[in-house]
Amino acid sequence: MHRVIIVEDEFIVRYGIRSMIDWEKIGLQLVGEAANGKEALELMNDGMPDILITDIKMPVMDGIALIAEVRSISPEIKIIILSNLEDFQYAKEAIKHGVSEYLIKSDMMPRDFEQALLKVKESLDAARKGQTAGASPAQTEPMHKEKFLNDLIEGSISQADEGGQQAEKLGMAQPHTAYLMHISLNAAEQGYTERQASIRHIVEQVWVEDQWRYEVFPDKQGEMNVLFTDPAPDSSLISLLVQQANECISQLSKTFKLTATIGISGRFREWTDMKEAYAQAVKAAKQKMFLGSGRVMLHGSVEMQTPGAQAEHFKISSHQIQSMVYAFQTRELMEYLQDVFGQLAARRDVELVHIVSLELLMTLTTLWPDVSNDAQQVLQLKKQYFDELSKLETLEQSRGWFIQAFEALMQHMNGMYHSDRNSIIKATQYIQQYYHQEISLQSISSLVHLSKNYFANLFKKEVGESFLEYLTRIRIEKAKSLLTGDLKAGDVGSLVGIQDPKYFSKVFKKITGVSPSEYRQLIREHD
Incomplete structure (x- = not known):
């Protein structure tokens, strides 16, 4: 290695x-x-x-x-x-x-x-x-066969004549019927070498040489493949192949505690068709995401048929998820996640599942630092998330995992809620006392030891208006009191923390419906 x-x-x-x-x-x-x-x-x-x-x-x-x-x-x-x-x-x-x-x-x-x-x-x-070129033909032949088969599935050999000539040199007869089998294992404790050895051992037990012509070889990703060929025409190879592929899955489970999913390609006859056959077998095996692992998936079968192109573009909204989390809308969030995974199940697109899972994971790991002051705990949680997610095999497992992870986040937030409400009270008291000073969302959230995003959302939930709306309203209320005296409108703005006279006048009119001078005139008329 x-x-x-x-x-x-x-x-x-x-x-x-x-x-x-x-x-x-x-x-x-x-x-x-x-x-x-x-x-x-x-x-x-x-x-x-x-x-x-x-x-x-x-x-x-x-x-x-x-x-x-x-x-x-x-x-x-x-x-x-x-x-x-x-x-x-x-x-x-x-x-x-x-x-x-x-x-x-x-x-x-x-x-x-x-x-x-x-x-x-x-x-x-x-x-x-x-470096092993000096080895005996018996030693080098398996290497050459594996390279030849990998070249075929990679498409490096595109000419039928070239494929036939290389196969003949390796003692591989032109098949009348051929199928490619791709064996995908679930995440396991065994290492790379042990997993390959386990598969080779079971294949040799299940498929007897005098009954089958086959070649076992790893692809570049390290997953094992088996090429089956039958030199006789009109063969019923596929039905026997499916039967013994199921036996292979059973023996891998019993002997090595490995859960295997096997994808089998459509029938082909030319060596150069192996690239397409490999793609079919891999795609079939990947359908374990939707149909479950530990079974045989046959390309072209009814259960392998996927829905046509969806007219509506599908994407998740991280902003919507964050809003529901900050608003403590657990039920709405769970319904949203169920809908996301329902749409993924309907589309049966493996790559889309991986993309959406990554987006959900990024949203989840972005939210935790906002609601936890323990940086080490958050780091450990992120490591745990990545490790657990890498072991999920099916869409149902992913659905359950994400729902559980977001529920844990919401439970944590609910546990913090009562203590954090006191922080919002402290923030409003601070604003009422120091409204005339420069106060930003960053400074006020730091003051009460909450993250900026979490504070902003919790403040709106508790007070009924945003931090800026609340601060501005307090300042305008104070300004209204000062306008009963003889101070100039511009000076009043400065005294309540709004330094720009034009902006002060604009904000004042937006909230009260009249300009500062008009407000002063109305007050004096009523007196």
Whole structure:
């Protein structure tokens, strides 16, 4: 397994990189982290990594100096550099040293980062295979077959003649009937190597060589696939295949406690059709999101049919969710979430589920700091959220998880409510006493030790008007009292905290319906 070191001065970025990737699943081992180049070199005294992931701008020793030093020690090491978009010119210097991948931090999504790692891993694997060129044909044939099959599913071999020639060299006969099976495992304790070995073991038990022609191989994401071929025409391969795929699922569960979902492609006859077959099998397996895991999904079957394009564009409103949370509208929020997941179920779009889940998670993790003063607790909660969410397999699991998470947030807020109401009372008392001074939402919320957003929403709920509306009304009430005397209207505005005479006059008229001078005249007439 290839060793990886992360070098990044910001802890939250290091944590994000560490948690967004299932390292074992893709055949990598994270062996260390460092906050700068100097720490990284000290770490490498215990052994050089195969892959170095490093930021460019860092204190003590930056990424450019680190890369130059590492290159002199280990020319074959693979390097992925991270940078901000504005630092690209600076990053060009590092690129001269021969980096494998360059990623922009702000644009870095888990899938893109994983693809970059897999690309680098593929290069390392190819180099290692090249070093085993002196091995016997019996040892190298499985490697060549796996590479050939991966080239087919990736579309690297597009000509039928080329595919047929390579297959013939590997002793693989042109099939009359072929199917591709994609085996997707639920999140499990087993590591990358153990999971693959478990699948190979069960496949060999379930499918006997003299009954089936098959090839087992991992794709670039580390998930296992099985190619089944039948040299005879008019075969009933598919019915037997589904039957024994179910047996494979059963044996993986009994023997290794692994929950597998198997997607099976449509029938194909040409090697170059394997790319489409792989896409069909993967798409079928992904339908476990809506149909449940631990079963066989057959491409083209009735249950695999998804609804047509939805006319209405679907998106969630983070602002609406935040408003319901701050207004303590638990029932309305739960109904909204149920509706969101109901629409996702109707669309049966796996990618859309992932996007919406990420948006909901971001909303959830944005709200917690607003309602908790324990920064460490919030950080631990965020880590817990990311860990738990990564293990969810179906839409129903996601629905239940998000409803439970938002209910926990609302319960926390309800528990804080009574004590926080006292903070609002303190805020109104402060405004009534110091209305003539400069008071901002930020300053008043800090004064009562509440976050700005939470304070603003709680203030409106308790007082019935926004903080600014309340402050302005108090100032105008005080101004009305002062206008009974001989002070100029502009001076009255300054005394109540509104320094601009024109703005004071505008606000006064908006609230009372008359200008300051007209108000004074009315008061004197009534006297």
